[in-house]
Amino acid sequence: MCATCGCGNHTAGVSASGRSGALDFTHERGDSGGDDHHHGAGGDPRATETVILERKVLAANDHIAGHNRKWLDRYGILALNLTSSPGAGKTSLLERTIRDLGGYPIAVIEGDQETALDAERIRAAGARAVQVNTGAGCHLDARMTRSALEALDPEPGAMVFIENVGNLVCPALFDLGEKGKVVIVSVTEGADKPLKYPHMFAAAELVLVNKIDLLPFVDFDSAMFAASARSVGGGLDILPISATTGEGLDRWYDWLLGQRPAPA
Numbered sequence: 001m002c003a004t005c006g007c008g009n010h011t012a013g014v015s016a017s018g019r020s021g022a023l024d025f026t027h028e029r030g031d032s033g034g035d036d037h038h039h040g041a042g043g044d045p046r047a048t049e050t051v052i053l054e055r056k057v058l059a060a061n062d063h064i065a066g067h068n069r070k071w072l073d074r075y076g077i078l079a080l081n082l083t084s085s086p087g088a089g090k091t092s093l094l095e096r097t098i099r100d101l102g103g104y105p106i107a108v109i110e111g112d113q114e115t116a117l118d119a120e121r122i123r124a125a126g127a128r129a130v131q132v133n134t135g136a137g138c139h140l141d142a143r144m145t146r147s148a149l150e151a152l153d154p155e156p157g158a159m160v161f162i163e164n165v166g167n168l169v170c171p172a173l174f175d176l177g178e179k180g181k182v183v184i185v186s187v188t189e190g191a192d193k194p195l196k197y198p199h200m201f202a203a204a205e206l207v208l209v210n211k212i213d214l215l216p217f218v219d220f221d222s223a224m225f226a227a228s229a230r231s232v233g234g235g236l237d238i239l240p241i242s243a244t245t246g247e248g249l250d251r252w253y254d255w256l257l258g259q260r261p262a263p264a
Contacts, residue, residue, distance in 0.1 A: 022116050022131040023147050061174055064142035068149065068177025075156040076261045081176055083200060084184040085193075086166030089210040091118045093184060093243040094161055095125040100246075101253060102126065105158040109148040111140040111165045118163065128152060139170035142177055159260070168197040179259060180205030187211050187218050191225035198232035206237045206255060213242040 072079050084090050091110075098106050108129040110119040119131035130152045132144050145162060154160050162178060164171045171181070183204040185193055188211060194201040201207065207229055209222070226238050237255065241248035 022119070022133060023144065023151060024133045025135060025137065025144055058173065061142045064146055065175040065177040068142055068146055071149070072160070072177060072179075073261070075154075076263070077154055077156065077158050077160055078260050079160040079162060079176075079178040080256075080259070081162045081164055081171070081178040081181045082184060083164045083168065083171045083181055083204075084166060085168055085186075085189060088166070088184045088186040088189065089243050090163050090166075090184050091121055093208070093210065093241070094127075094163060095121060096243050096246070096249065097161075097253070097256075098122065098125040098127045100249065101159075101256075104257075105155050107152050107154040107158055107160050109140075109145065109152065109160065109162045111144075111163055113137065113165060128154075134165055138165055138167045139174055140164050140176060141174050145176040157260075157263075159256070168193065168200045172197075172200040172203045182206045182208060184208045184210055185225075187214055187220040190219075191221045191228065194225065194228040194232050201229050201233040201236070204233060204236060206239065207233075208252060209238060209240045210243055212240045212247060213245045 068079075082090050082094070094108060098108075106127045108119070108122045108127055110116075110122060110129055110131045111134060112118060112131065113134050113136070115133070116131040119129040122129035130148050132140060132148050134140065134144070140162065148162075149160070152160070162176055168183075181200075181204045183200055183206070185207065187209060209225065215222075222240070229236050229238060239248055239251050239255065241252055243249070
């Protein structure tokens with residue numbers, strides 16, 4: 001059991017390899033905790049065990065994430081971790097981005113608990129993709145990302161989008177080796193998300209407010225949302241967009257291309 005978020009530890013089993021394959025991760029009592037119990041003096045020993053296990057999980061993850069980051073930097077690959085609630089429009093945004101930036105090499109790591117539906121959509125849009133299925137897990141971690149990068153084999157100078165499992169909690173805690181996190185929210189979710197999920201917004205480099213074409217039909221206070229996001233995350237860039245109509249996407253593309261490493 002992963003003490004950090006409540007999902008299981010992950011033991012990888014590759015069900016299909018290669019650029020069109022899927023990586024399946026089952027959940028077992030694993031490497032980070034096992035039966036290595038540590039009891040503190042007095043109080044509830046389970047509380048001490050939880051803290052120790054959480055530190056182990058995050059330390060092991062951060063070690064692998066560091067290797068991922070060095071590998072990505074070595075080949076000039078921009079990797080961004082896209083997070084959101086389910087249904088905010090991550091995959092639709094990626095489909096549009098792939099089509100609009102057709103002159104740039106783009107590859108995608110798709111994270112979902114089950115199915116390869118999103119990876120199939122990404123390939124149909126024209127980019128290479130590998131699906132990572134987490135089973136009961138609610139987030140990707142650095143080891144899953146490393147396996148996915150090995151299967152995907154992005155070319156030097158590529159952009160790699162990591163579409164995380166739909167969740168605004170646990171992905172904030174797990175470094176994958178990416179350059180930065182991009183949070184995508186939909187106007188249909190309401191303006192209070194930054195206050196409810198402050199750690200995710202604090203960890204983000206950019207917030208995309210999607211589905212602004214629906215603003216006339218929903219109760220979404222843009223000013224309140226921006227103020228709340230900045231109150232928990234500092235000087236965030238916040239860009240209103242519509243993946244459906246294309247409104248605001250030029251600013252997203254300018255931001256994205258500005259993140260690419262300078263040629264060596």
